[in-house]
Amino acid sequence: MALERILFGDNQFFGVNHMSEEKARAQSIRFRDTEEIIHVLKIAYDEGIRVFMCTTHDRIEEVCDYVRAHQDRFANLQFYPCMPYAHKYANAVTDLGMLGALKSFLPEENKIASLFRGGMSVARRDIEGMLTLFVDAEMKMFRGLETPVIFLQNVFTDLILGLGMHDVFRMFADHVRSKYKAEPGFITMNTPMLLDSLEGSGLKNPIICSDINKLGFRMCGGMKKYEELIASGRFQPIAMSVLASGAIPPREAIEYVCAQQKIKSIVFGASSRANIHQTKSLIEELTRTEDIAVGVA
Amino acid sequence: MIRAVLVGLGKMGLSHQALINASPDFDLVGVCDKTEYLLGILSKYAKVTTYTDYAKMLAKEKPEAVFIATPSKFHSDMVRAALDAGCHVFCEKPLTLNPSDGLRLAELAEQKGLVNQVGYHFRFVATFQEAKRLLNLNVLGPVHHIRAEAYGPVVLRPKGGTWRSEKSEGGGCLYDYASHAIDLVDYLVGKPQAVGGAIMNSLFSRDVEDEVYSTLYFGPGMTGQLAVNWSDESYRKMYTKITLWGQNGRMDVNRQEIQIYIRDKAKAGDGLVEGWNMRYTTSLTEPVWYYLRGEEYSAQIAHFAETIKDRSKVTGSTFRSAVDVDLVIDAMVRNATDASGLTPIGTK
Numbered sequence: 255m256a257l258e259r260i261l262f263g264d265n266q267f268f269g270v271n272h273m274s275e276e277k278a279r280a281q282s283i284r285f286r287d288t289e290e291i292i293h294v295l296k297i298a299y300d301e302g303i304r305v306f307m308c309t310t311h312d313r314i315e316e317v318c319d320y321v322r323a324h325q326d327r328f329a330n331l332q333f334y335p336c337m338p339y340a341h342k343y344a345n346a347v348t349d350l351g352m353l354g355a356l357k358s359f360l361p362e363e364n365k366i367a368s369l370f371r372g373g374m375s376v377a378r379r380d381i382e383g384m385l386t387l388f389v390d391a392e393m394k395m396f397r398g399l400e401t402p403v404i405f406l407q408n409v410f411t412d413l414i415l416g417l418g419m420h421d422v423f424r425m426f427a428d429h430v431r432s433k434y435k436a437e438p439g440f441i442t443m444n445t446p447m448l449l450d451s452l453e454g455s456g457l458k459n460p461i462i463c464s465d466i467n468k469l470g471f472r473m474c475g476g477m478k479k480y481e482e483l484i485a486s487g488r489f490q491p492i493a494m495s496v497l498a499s500g501a502i503p504p505r506e507a508i509e510y511v512c513a514q515q516k517i518k519s520i521v522f523g524a525s526s527r528a529n530i531h532q533t534k535s536l537i538e539e540l541t542r543t544e545d546i547a548v549g550v551a
Numbered sequence: 552m553i554r555a556v557l558v559g560l561g562k563m564g565l566s567h568q569a570l571i572n573a574s575p576d577f578d579l580v581g582v583c584d585k586t587e588y589l590l591g592i593l594s595k596y597a598k599v600t601t602y603t604d605y606a607k608m609l610a611k612e613k614p615e616a617v618f619i620a621t622p623s624k625f626h627s628d629m630v631r632a633a634l635d636a637g638c639h640v641f642c643e644k645p646l647t648l649n650p651s652d653g654l655r656l657a658e659l660a661e662q663k664g665l666v667n668q669v670g671y672h673f674r675f676v677a678t679f680q681e682a683k684r685l686l687n688l689n690v691l692g693p694v695h696h697i698r699a700e701a702y703g704p705v706v707l708r709p710k711g712g713t714w715r716s717e718k719s720e721g722g723g724c725l726y727d728y729a730s731h732a733i734d735l736v737d738y739l740v741g742k743p744q745a746v747g748g749a750i751m752n753s754l755f756s757r758d759v760e761d762e763v764y765s766t767l768y769f770g771p772g773m774t775g776q777l778a779v780n781w782s783d784e785s786y787r788k789m790y791t792k793i794t795l796w797g798q799n800g801r802m803d804v805n806r807q808e809i810q811i812y813i814r815d816k817a818k819a820g821d822g823l824v825e826g827w828n829m830r831y832t833t834s835l836t837e838p839v840w841y842y843l844r845g846e847e848y849s850a851q852i853a854h855f856a857e858t859i860k861d862r863s864k865v866t867g868s869t870f871r872s873a874v875d876v877d878l879v880i881d882a883m884v885r886n887a888t889d890a891s892g893l894t895p896i897g898t899k
Contacts, residue, residue: 269787274831275805278787381592412843416569419596443842447573471833474842501833 255402255437257461257490260537261334262298262530263523264308267291271499281525288316297527299328301534307334307463307521309407315395322398336405336441337392385422386429393434403461404430405439415448424455437461439492446475449489459489463521466493468502468510484514492519504536512540552578553639553859556614558605558629559621560584560593563643563670567618570849572597573841576856581612605629609636616859619643620670623721627652630870634659639666641855645730645880646873648721653877657870666858668851668866669873671734673791673806675847675854677835682793682804683739685811690819691797697740697767697775698794699732704784709755716756723759725751725880728789729779734868734876735793736767736775742875743767743775749886754782765883806845807832 265271269282285291295306295317308314321328393404406414406426414422427438439461442448452460466484470477472495484491491514497507511520520537524530555577557568564584571577583602584590590601602608609617609632617633619626619642627647633640640660646669647653660667673679686694705727706716716722736743745768751760761782767775792805799818803810811828813819839849851868858866 271807275790275807381596409844412841413565413569416573416841416843417565417593417597418572418599419592421596444573447841469833470838471836472842472846474839476838498833501831 257403257492257518258305258332259519259541260303260534261305261307261492261519261521262295262303263494263521264291264306264311264314266523266525267294267313268309268311274499277500284525288313288320291317292320294525294530296327298524298530299331301527301530303530303534304330305332305334307336307405309339310335310337310392310395311339318395318399332400332402333396334403334405334439335393335396335401336407336439337389338407338410381422382425385425386433389426389429390433401434402436403439404434404436405441405461405463408441408443408464411440411442411448412444415442415444415451420451420455423452424457427457439463441494443472444474445489445491446479446483449483453488461490461492461518463492463494463519465495465498466491466511466514466517467496467498468507469498471495471498471501481514484516487516491517492521493517494521496520496522504533505540508533508536508540512537512542515542552576553616553856554578554580554612554614555616555618556581556583556608556612557618557620558583558608559619559625559643560586560589561620561622564618564620566843566848567620567852568593568597568599569843570841570852571618572599574849574852574856575840576853576860577616580614581608583608606632609633609638614638616641616666616855623648623726624719627656630656631659634663634665637663637665639855639859640870641668641670641852642870642873643670644734644873645669645721645726645877646870647877648726650874650877650881653870653874657874660870664862666855666862666866667870668855668858669868669870670851671731671738671868671873671876672845672847672851673731673735674738674868675850676806676832677837677846678804678806678809678830678832679735679738679793681809681830681835682795682802685802685809685821686739686795688821690799690811690813690821690823691795691802692799692818693772694740694795694797695772695774696796697736699736699775699777699779699791700793701728701732701779701781701789701791702783702786703728703781703789704786705781706755706761707782707784709757716759718758723756724761724779724781725759725763725883728781729763729777729883730876730880731789731791732777732779732793733879734872735791736777737872737875737879739793739795740769740773740775743769743879746879746882746886747892749883751883751887754780763883765886767879 266281267285269278271278430436430438441463445462445464465472473480493511496511511517522533524533553576555571568582571579581600581602583605593599594601616639619629623645626642630640630642747766749765752762754761762780765777795802799815800813809830813823813825816823816825836846839846841849858864
């Protein structure tokens with residue numbers, strides 16, 4: 255499958271801003287009603303953006319409900335779900351403990367009970383079963399919608415990567431491919447190390463989404479290494495945080511990313527028609543046409 | 552590579568495991584926890600040697616460094632055992648639940664010449680480090696007030712179930728959240744000499760406090776205030792903010808940005824202009840070898856390794872400075888139950 259060149263992100267809807275807490279607060283106030291999120295999504299759609307790359311935040315479920323009920327308005331909209339929404343789990347772990355949190359999020363009580371009955375021996379066999387239950391629980395909100403790429407969120411990817419539990423990536427990929435007929439994607443802050451791990455697990459030419467920006471902000475392993483790996487064509491790079499939450503002026507930021515010609519897609523979040531239009535136009539202007547051809551191939 | 556072990560595989564422990572395992576400085580030779588199903592998974596998929604007995608792990612693996620991320624009530628005994636075995640120790644905060652235990656551990660570590668660090672990771676957040684640098688340059692002139700705040704969504708329902716809801720295990724907002732804010736105060740302007748007006752109030756928790764407020768008294772003309780609430784879900788995750796007022800202006804610092812208001816630029820220096828100056832994490836943060844949840848978690852582990860390699864230095868977050876935090880906490884607990892300082896409102 256071909257990745258869309260321009261992806262619309264959702265950080266702005268949930269008060270995530272890496273540079274300013276005040277901006278984040280203002281965004282939370284503006285988007286307290288899901289209607290306002292849908293309103294911005296309509297603007298993005300009308301600007302020609304066809305992919306909404308979103309976390310499995312509770313409120314995305316309401317967006318999904320709306321899109322399902324208004325298929326004519328969003329006829330060609332695809333979702334790239336990113337799971338899990340980390341804070342939901344982190345807070346639950348603090349509140350309920352590790353096992354309690356797992357139980358609280360996985361729906362099928364009996365299945366879970368049987369997974370944990372017998373302790374270690376069962377855990378040894380059934381991490382794959384647990385992972386698939388967990389993906390299915392997160393994917394429920396997207397039923398009936400197009401989800402051609404399903405991502406593991408960076409906190410989870412980077413935790414698993416750091417622990418060296420490389421098999422988990424393959425299990426995720428297998429499940430996403432077989433059950434959802436989708437491509438697995440991986441969000442990370444550690445692209446060089448992740449790429450080695452994925453290749454080692456037999457996942458060739460993986461879709462990897464990571465911070466790629468002119469500041470080198472959160473590009474672990476070094477900007478130079480990133481540039482080399484992108485140029486090598488060993489993976490399908492998606493650039494996020496290209497503006498570094500506003501630290502880089504838009505044209506300069508997009509110029510840098512578009513100069514890395516093997517970058518397949520750029521994900522950005524914006525809240526106003528003007529910003530959505532400006533960023534999309536800049537990406538189109540600064541993407542040389544032959545690059546797009548490569549992207550589609 | 553430094554041979555290291557880790558004990559305690561809760562949320563923080565697992566995060567440490569990932570970072571230590573990915574670190575170029577450490578060879579993680581063993582992990583220890585009570586939860587067997589988790590050990591089963593880690594042993595099979597992360598291919599790490601697992602233990603349920605901490606003493607056995609120390610004896611068998613003979614590590615050079617020990618990371619401790621268990622519930623707080625175990626810290627004291629585990630740190631001591633590690634120091635007795637001649638290991639450098641990184642311990643999660645708070646160091647101990649009893650300042651005199653902590654002080655003995657600090658003395659023991661110093662006497663044995665072992666590297667000791669406590670996981671007060673805000674000291675490794677670029678914006679707070681920049682604030683410290685600016686304060687050292689005296690850009691604000693003499694500081695007369697510091698306000699330390701921390702808010703976040705930890706306890707939002709009347710329900711317990713983990714050690715964080717048990718007073719005797721070091722649960723509660725004071726140890727969990729306020730300790731970070733107190734440590735930042737200590738880091739930026741030093742330890743207060745006294746506390747007053749301490750309030751510890753439960754909102755949802757049965758046995759522990761969910762909000763803490765207190766006045767801090769430093770030397771003459773210098774005061775501070777602490778406001779901490781872990782039952783505030785208007786913040787997506789823990790939010791920590793320090794505000795300082797000095798004779799030459801004011802500084803607001805959180806993990807993302809520093810806003811500095813300068814009265815007289817000639818007295819400030821460092822390129823600061825009169826009025827507001829902004830500095831952002833995006834340009835202040837140094838790259839780390841591995842990123843998980845925040846650069847500061849990697850940076851503090853890298854710093855621990857550097858200090859082990861260069862023993863001429865001490866860490867930037869020693870047992871001794873962590874004892875300072877425990878002493879302030881202890882004073883707040885005593886003050887909160889002491890009503891003698893209250894001044895009733897008069898009738899006319």
